Structure formats: C-alpha cells, structure tokens
Amino acid sequence: MAAALAAQCDAVVVCGREEPGFTCIADWPEAVLGPLGGLAAALLYAEADGFTHVLSAGVDAPDLPYDLAAMLAGDGAAIVENQPVVALWPVTALPALETFLGAGGRSLYRFADAIAARRVDLPAPLMNVNRPDDLKPACSS
Numbered sequence: 001m002a003a004a005l006a007a008q009c010d011a012v013v014v015c016g017r018e019e020p021g022f023t024c025i026a027d028w029p030e031a032v033l034g035p036l037g038g039l040a041a042a043l044l045y046a047e048a049d050g051f052t053h054v055l056s057a058g059v060d061a062p063d064l065p066y067d068l069a070a071m072l073a074g075d076g077a078a079i080v081e082n083q084p085v086v087a088l089w090p091v092t093a094l095p096a097l098e099t100f101l102g103a104g105g106r107s108l109y110r111f112a113d114a115i116a117a118r119r120v121d122l123p124a125p126l127m128n129v130n131r132p133d134d135l136k137p138a139c140s141s
Contacts, residue, residue: 001057004064009055015041029101035085035108036101043094051091058085061126077117083126084108087117 002022005012015038016027025045027037035058042054055069061083065071072078072088079087085108093115100111112119129135 001059001062001064004066004068005055005057007066008069010051011049013042013045015039033101033106036097036106036111039085039089039108040094040097040101043089043091043097047091047094053091054089056085056087056089058083060129061086062129063127065122071122072120074118077112077115078120079108079112079117080126081119081121083128084112086126087112089117 002012012022014022014024016031018024025041027033028041028044029037031037033040035056039054039056042056046052046054053069055072057064057068064086068086069088072080077087077089077093096115097111100114105111105114127134
C-alpha cells in the first residue's frame with residue numbers, strides 16, 4: 001500500500017500510530033475519532049506543507065491501484081464507494097471537517113455527503129483485510 005501511495009504522492013504520512021520508516025502524526029483533534037481524526041490530521045499536515053490534496057487509504061486495503069489519484073481526480077472530494085476512507089480530499093475541505101467534528105459528526109460517509117464528495121466505483125473492488133483469512137484469496141492467485 002505504501003508503495004502505491006508513494007508512486008502517486010509527494011509524501012506518505014501515517015496518521016494515528018507509529019510506523020517505523022514513515023512520518024507519523026497523531027490523529028486530530030483527538031485519537032477517538034477513527035478515520036475522521038486521521039483525515040483531519042492529514043489535512044492539517046498537508047495545509048502546513050503546502051499540498052493541495054490528501055489521498056487517504058486505510059491500512060486494510062493493500063491492493064491500492066497505482067493510478068488511484070487519477071481515478072479520483074475531479075472537482076472537489078471523491079471517495080471510493082464501498083471504502084470511503086480511500087479517497088481524495090482537497091485541503092480546502094479542512095474548515096468543513098473542523099465544523100463537522102465540532103458539531104459531533106463522526107461518520108465518514110456523512111462528512112463526505114456534507115461536502116458533496118463524489119462516490120466513485122473502481123473497476124475492481126479493493127480488498128478489505130481485517131484478519132489473516134481475508135488474505136487467502138490474494139495469496140492463492
């Protein structure tokens with residue numbers, strides 16, 4: 001996954017945990033927010049470093065396409081339909097996310113809808129690896 005992100009991004013950052021060999025940042029504003037805390041941290045990091053977008057992905061999607069950013073590019077934000085943590089977010093979405101979190105919002109789908117993110121179906125569904133058995137189909141090919 002890191003290789004796929006590095007192939008299409010100027011920086012790869014891990015949010016919410018320490019991972020040797022990577023720039024790691026804490027979720028923001030707190031760790032209990034799940035993917036939204038990681039997204040907020042990534043958007044803050046991107047804004048501070050002059051990036052225009054964040055390409056996000058969970059660690060449970062190891063088969064990211066190497067052209068994912070191009071697939072999601074367009075006006076505004078875009079999320080992968082069946083895995084909304086895999087998405088392309090403009091840094092300009094940060095104020096809306098801060099407002100959403102401040103109002104108690106905790107759903108990634110609801111935030112995506114609040115900013116009119118496009119939902120994109122990829123040509124092939126991404127893996128969702130949550131336990132070792134989920135890797136068996138990938139290992140058998």
